Amino acid sequence: MAQGFLARVAGRTRQIIATVISAGAGSAGDIVALDDAGKLDVSVLPLGIGANVVNAVASEAIGAGKFVELWSDAGTLKMRLADNSNNRPAWGYVKAAVASAASGTAYRLNTVNANLSGLTPGGDYWLGTAGGVIDAALDPETDIGKMDQYLGKALSATEVVTAEFEPVYL
Structure with missing residues (x-):
């Protein structure tokens, strides 16, 4: 209006x-x-004020709420699903789904991802596979070759207040 x-x-x-x-x-x-x-x-808003976001082309389909990695594809910034099984650390997440080859907005960690489901309020969450989350850290003795990255604490069944931690390569 x-x-x-x-x-x-x-x-x-x-x-x-x-x-x-x-x-x-x-x-x-x-x-x-x-x-x-x-x-x-x-x-x-003036430059430097506003959402801490990056617009990038998705190199694969990304669902709403999924955590993403930013990467260089022959010098072009792109985003793809973050994944602990193939060493793709989470840089941020998307609020809305992004089709493969389409431009989308990635929101930086240290904010609230409110597009999740099935979380336990107060629970800690780590990066899982395909941009998802898991509720336990990886085991350094059995998860060799994977990447362990703490993402944050659940505020509700649908929200994680994210934190930016360096991933640990097991």
Whole structure:
């Protein structure tokens, strides 16, 4: 829903519609409005302020809530499912599913991934396979060749407050 206000422009009263998404310098001086979710769009925020995200092309299909690794494909930044079985550490996660070869947004660790299910509130979680989570650390004696990465603590059955820890290669 467009939000507007009345202003005097050249001696006349005009309705001015507030800006939700900035067009850059062309939006200079505009009054800002919240989006349909009641939040400011990142495009109206100054550089360095806003969500800590990376937009990258997915090299495989990635489901909502899955943890992802960022990697270089011949010099092009891409994202793929993080996985403890093949040494792909989690850099972040996606909130919305991303199709293979499509561009998507990865959210950095140290935030809340609220797109999970089946978690035990208060439980600790580690990186599993195919971007998923497991509720126990890997065993250094039996999981040789895998990567153990702590991801965070469950706040609810669907949320993990993530932490950024260096993975341990077993």
